[in-house]
Amino acid sequence: MISISSVSKSFGAGERRTVALDNVSLEVARGEMFGVVGQSGAGKSTLIRTVNLLERPDSGTITVDGVNLTALRAQELRIARQGIGMIFQHFNLLSSRTVQGNVELALEVIGRDPRERKRRAAEILDLVGLTAKAGSYPAQLSGGQKQRVGIARALAANPSVLLSDEATSALDPETTRSILELLRTINTELGLTVLLITHEMDVVKTVCDSAALLEGGRILEHGKLVELISTPGSRLARDLFPLGAVTVRPGTTVIDITFSGGNADRPVIAQLARDHSLDISILGAAIETIAGNQAGRTRLELPGTAQAHSAIISDLRAQGLLVEVVGGEAA
Amino acid sequence: MIDVNSPTFWPELIQVVLVGLGQTLYMVGFALLFTIIIGLPLGILLVGTERGGLFERLFGSTRVGRVIHTVLEFVVNLGRSVPFIILMIAVIPFTRFVVGTFIGSTAAIVPLALVAIPFFARMVEIGIKEVDPGLTEAAHSLGATRWQIVTKILVPEALPSMFLGLATTITSIINFSAMVGTVAGGGLGDVAFRYGYQRFSTIHIVVVVIVIFVIVMILQAVLTYFAKRFARNSFDEKGGRASRRLAADTLTGGI
Ligand SMILES: Nc1ncnc2c1ncn2[C@@H]1O[C@H](COP(=O)(O)OP(=O)(O)O)[C@@H](O)[C@H]1O
Ligand SMILES: [Mg+2]
Numbered sequence: 001m002i003s004i005s006s007v008s009k010s011f012g013a014g015e016r017r018t019v020a021l022d023n024v025s026l027e028v029a030r031g032e033m034f035g036v037v038g039q040s041g042a043g044k045s046t047l048i049r050t051v052n053l054l055e056r057p058d059s060g061t062i063t064v065d066g067v068n069l070t071a072l073r074a075q076e077l078r079i080a081r082q083g084i085g086m087i088f089q090h091f092n093l094l095s096s097r098t099v100q101g102n103v104e105l106a107l108e109v110i111g112r113d114p115r116e117r118k119r120r121a122a123e124i125l126d127l128v129g130l131t132a133k134a135g136s137y138p139a140q141l142s143g144g145q146k147q148r149v150g151i152a153r154a155l156a157a158n159p160s161v162l163l164s165d166e167a168t169s170a171l172d173p174e175t176t177r178s179i180l181e182l183l184r185t186i187n188t189e190l191g192l193t194v195l196l197i198t199h200e201m202d203v204v205k206t207v208c209d210s211a212a213l214l215e216g217g218r219i220l221e222h223g224k225l226v227e228l229i230s231t232p233g234s235r236l237a238r239d240l241f242p243l244g245a246v247t248v249r250p251g252t253t254v255i256d257i258t259f260s261g262g263n264a265d266r267p268v269i270a271q272l273a274r275d276h277s278l279d280i281s282i283l284g285a286a287i288e289t290i291a292g293n294q295a296g297r298t299r300l301e302l303p304g305t306a307q308a309h310s311a312i313i314s315d316l317r318a319q320g321l322l323v324e325v326v327g328g329e330a331a
Numbered sequence: 332m333i334d335v336n337s338p339t340f341w342p343e344l345i346q347v348v349l350v351g352l353g354q355t356l357y358m359v360g361f362a363l364l365f366t367i368i369i370g371l372p373l374g375i376l377l378v379g380t381e382r383g384g385l386f387e388r389l390f391g392s393t394r395v396g397r398v399i400h401t402v403l404e405f406v407v408n409l410g411r412s413v414p415f416i417i418l419m420i421a422v423i424p425f426t427r428f429v430v431g432t433f434i435g436s437t438a439a440i441v442p443l444a445l446v447a448i449p450f451f452a453r454m455v456e457i458g459i460k461e462v463d464p465g466l467t468e469a470a471h472s473l474g475a476t477r478w479q480i481v482t483k484i485l486v487p488e489a490l491p492s493m494f495l496g497l498a499t500t501i502t503s504i505i506n507f508s509a510m511v512g513t514v515a516g517g518g519l520g521d522v523a524f525r526y527g528y529q530r531f532s533t534i535h536i537v538v539v540v541i542v543i544f545v546i547v548m549i550l551q552a553v554l555t556y557f558a559k560r561f562a563r564n565s566f567d568e569k570g571g572r573a574s575r576r577l578a579a580d581t582l583t584g585g586i
Contacts, residue, residue, distance in 0.1 A: 054472060081474035092463065092466050092469035094484065095488065096487040096561060105483060106473045109476075109479055109483075153469075153473070154472075
């Protein structure tokens with residue numbers, strides 16, 4: 001649905017030249033919720049702004065819904081943008097217009113007549129749960145309500161893609177959750193493809209099917225969350241399910257087991273303890289539901305050295321679990 | 332010398348002041364009309380043709396935008412810096428060309444509009460620059476045209492500050508209209524000059540001052556009311572409102 005291909009973008013020239021995007025390629029499948037994470041300054045905003053060409057890449061191509069945007073002329077690009085909604089961290093609502101007026105702006109732009117505008121605005125405000133606030137001005141709304149208006153405006157013209165630039169970063173955790181739920185609903189019920197960027201791992205964990213990690217303008221990892229989790233040494237997986245620092249007591253071995261998909265709900269640990277008559281301590285665990293699947297990691301402490309447990313470890317791996325020995329003698 | 336105790340003094344004074352008031356309102360009204368009609372697009376173009384502005388690439392060429400911006404900057408700065416009395420004399424050939432004469436209230440409209448246009452254009456520029464660039468960005472993301480961005484985003488959002496700018500502009504037009512009066516433009520300034528200065532009637536001066544003061548107060552109140560009415564986000568987080576008022580005050584104080 002969205003295809004970012006070898007996109008580079010730099011700002012400034014000479015000494016002050018900063019490379020914001022360095023040969024970035026990314027595919028977002030139709031109907032997917034894709035999260036791009038990275039620290040501040042990683043190039044996330046630049047990346048998402050190149051998707052609707054608010055920022056024109058220096059090189060590379062952007063294809064949305066089969067249309068190569070980078071090849072379009074100004075007029076054609078405007079039309080293409082009408083099929084790509086966007087929401088912003090600071091909402092960017094017109095203070096001079098009511099909630100309804102803000103939503104209708106999107107419909108005026110595409111030339112709908114007043115009656116149709118009114119009908120569609122009411123419909124979409126109902127979807128985001130703001131019918132009662134239709135006549136209010138943005139200054140009278142809370143942050144969460146403002147973002148709902150932003151979402152309504154972005155969706156009014158029936159786009160097939162929604163871009164979200166840190167849409168929840170200015171909101172408190174409670175409100176963040178409700179906005180994320182709304183985005184997920186829109187994604188599943190309207191079949192919208194959502195590309196969101198965030199610096200919060202929690203956002204990705206809560207709503208995304210796939211994610212990419214951006215650092216210094218490069219994509220370090222990307223893929224479906226369920227797959228990333230079972231990828232050895234994945235930084236995204238470690239950031240998504242942090243287990244903290246490893247402390248190993250003498251004479252013990254510490255292993256991390258990553259569960260995902262089907263093996264998550266099997267009583268793996270209990271079985272392990274039984275089969276091998278071991279005293280197993282659970283040092284930490286992070287279990288979440290990702291895209292409807294249980295997934296997570298558990299850190300276990302086994303008595304004895306790693307060699308002594310090689311049989312156990314290969315037994316676990318044979319069951320399809322990802323096992324990493326993270327600490328212990330001769331580990 | 333005028334006899335204050337003559338029974339015809341007050342009726343005559345009222346008559347003279349009313350005529351003067353009518354001429355002043357006529358001059359100021361039309362000057363204001365032209366100021367808005369020309370100054371508003373000029374101000375928009377002034378911001379738009381800046382680097383990274385909406386009209387940076389006018390007619391598909393960056394060069395055109397750049398040239399227009401430079402010319403506008405020059406014209407506006409020139410118009411703002413030339414003392415009014417000199418401007419008034421300097422544009423006499425132009426006034427004669429447009430109106431047919433350079434004497435009278437109608438002719439006075441020309442220099443008044445010419446002095447107010449650059450002033451108001453700057454006010455419009457200030458107002459539009461204060462519109463959050465995020466709004467323009469959002470409009471672009473919706474696929475809006477440049478014309479739609481100007482008419483649906485920039486102008487409505489800058490309206491409160493443009494009304495404050497207009498209040499300041501009117502005050503300065505009224506101010507200058509009094510000066511025009513002395514050069515045969517008529518109006519309240521002319522009344523003050525002919526009766527107050529040439530015929531030593533202090534009462535005429537006092538009445539003219541009061542009338543002008545009242546007009547300015549009323550206009551300020553009305554326009555400030557509109558400015559407030561259109562400012563839906565009074566005291567937004569970024570302090571935009573406060574800085575806007577400060578800018579307006581600074582400019583008022585400069586007249
Ligand atoms: N318009 C711009 N002009 C100059 N530098 C910019 C501009 N936009 C972004 N940058 C630079 O590009 C880099 C990436 O910025 P950005 O995409 O905003 O990162 P993020 O959204 O991940 O915080 C930063 O170093 C930033 O300073
Ligand atoms: Mg950013």
